[in-house]
Amino acid sequence: xxxxxxxxxxxxxxxxxxxxxxxxxxxxxxxxxxxxxxxxxxxxxxxxxxxxxxxxxxxxxxxxxxxxxxxxxxxxxxxxxxxxxxxxxxxxxxxxxxxxxxxxxxxxxxxxxxxxxxxxxxxxxxxxxxxxxxxxxxxxxxxxxxxxxxxxxxxxxxxxxxxxxxxxxxxxxxxxxxxxxxxxxxxxxxxxxxxxxxxxxxxxxxxxxxxxxxxxxxxxxxxxxxxxxxxxxxxxxxxxxxxxxxxxxxxxxxxxxxxxxxxxxxxxxxxxxxxxxxxxxxxxxxxxxxxxxxxxxxxxxxxxxxxxxxxxxxxxxxxxxxxxxxxxxxxxxx
Amino acid sequence: xxxxxxxxxxxxxxxxxxxxxxxxxxxxxxxxxxxxxxxxxxxxxxxxxxxxxxxxxxxxxxxxxxxxxxxxxxxxxxxxxxxxxxxxxxxxxxxxxxxxxxxxxxxxxxxxxxxxxxxxxxxxxxxxxxx
Numbered sequence: 001x002x003x004x005x006x007x008x009x010x011x012x013x014x015x016x017x018x019x020x021x022x023x024x025x026x027x028x029x030x031x032x033x034x035x036x037x038x039x040x041x042x043x044x045x046x047x048x049x050x051x052x053x054x055x056x057x058x059x060x061x062x063x064x065x066x067x068x069x070x071x072x073x074x075x076x077x078x079x080x081x082x083x084x085x086x087x088x089x090x091x092x093x094x095x096x097x098x099x100x101x102x103x104x105x106x107x108x109x110x111x112x113x114x115x116x117x118x119x120x121x122x123x124x125x126x127x128x129x130x131x132x133x134x135x136x137x138x139x140x141x142x143x144x145x146x147x148x149x150x151x152x153x154x155x156x157x158x159x160x161x162x163x164x165x166x167x168x169x170x171x172x173x174x175x176x177x178x179x180x181x182x183x184x185x186x187x188x189x190x191x192x193x194x195x196x197x198x199x200x201x202x203x204x205x206x207x208x209x210x211x212x213x214x215x216x217x218x219x220x221x222x223x224x225x226x227x228x229x230x231x232x233x234x235x236x237x238x239x240x241x242x243x244x245x246x247x248x249x250x251x252x253x254x255x256x257x258x259x260x261x262x263x264x265x266x267x268x269x270x271x272x273x274x275x276x277x278x279x280x281x282x283x284x285x286x287x288x289x290x291x292x293x294x295x296x297x298x299x300x301x302x303x304x305x306x307x308x309x310x311x312x313x314x315x316x317x318x319x320x321x322x323x324x325x326x327x328x329x330x331x332x333x334x
Numbered sequence: 335x336x337x338x339x340x341x342x343x344x345x346x347x348x349x350x351x352x353x354x355x356x357x358x359x360x361x362x363x364x365x366x367x368x369x370x371x372x373x374x375x376x377x378x379x380x381x382x383x384x385x386x387x388x389x390x391x392x393x394x395x396x397x398x399x400x401x402x403x404x405x406x407x408x409x410x411x412x413x414x415x416x417x418x419x420x421x422x423x424x425x426x427x428x429x430x431x432x433x434x435x436x437x438x439x440x441x442x443x444x445x446x447x448x449x450x451x452x453x454x455x456x457x458x459x460x461x462x463x464x465x
Contacts (some may be wrong), residue, residue: 027384196443196465197464199462199464214439214462221442242465
């Protein structure tokens, strides 16, 4: 009888849904690992929705990645200085948004940075630091005022040959927003799309609580600097630890100041929360470039935007809207 | 429990009933503990090109293991309840630069070699990490 009861009790435990209605899948996309989490009682609905979200991200990557030759962004660069290039409405709208943020941030965010970013070989096996002459020459081809849009014709043109567009500071956020839209269209009411740390949550967890998000310490991958409860919010962090090379003791990272052509030096990391991942993606880059003081002023000025800045010395500052919501776990260790 | 209630139970329940109740309780507790043990444990899961290659305890002492990624070999090191990508054939070595991880949900990713090392310990401290 004991064995019978043991068996029946064990079975009752094993029958519990181990996922608790939460389904997760990961794929290598957008040059990183994208994790899609959804809440659904039906595994088939969850699987189909996640596949649809991944498919949408794949479409955006194919259209907007600077690494993939032959797409629209590549074509705009190839015809720089020659005249307008017809592009999709989607890309036109995204470039228009980027230009609007360039104006708002006085050029701290600028998608025409491509000639400079091409000089930096962060993925090369050996260290490649461009010379000052190379950087200055490339800088003459950078400036959002030299990007022209024609909404009626659906075209983009760049003023000078050698110019190009780098949507690296926006496309990931845009893809996250679009993936969330796909999930919602598929009937999913709660989940998270996380593209290498650029994430957006929506709805609530199965137990009715908000999503608990940890923010990484910029100097130690295994530590959390802060955490926050989020629902229907995007959170994007830009840090000097994502892609970098160390040359003669100096860290050269991938967030380039469009004014100087060199890595921005004021911050270690900037986390921005917003309703849209696109806005959070662009602003985290822009605020990183602006530096802690000007960056915090911008954070406070924009409505619906909050965040945290870790400056180059490890000092943490938090926007007023986050003071009561963000739980800090101590500053970054040296 | 009041004396009247105990008296009522003594009159109502036979010894066999009590034995069944006690056995049922022990069975439930035991099976719950077995189930909990299976779910717990501080582990690293290695995924290569979408396929789970192995799951390793992070509490089993110092060890180094070598695997084959999509583009070439890589090795991981486990020590003091943490894991890191010790070496990889990828060009940028961002996976190696990531360093040690040991918290639930943390990942080391090698995009060129299509490798993910993920920590699972059943605590679910965070639903996602912004990094």
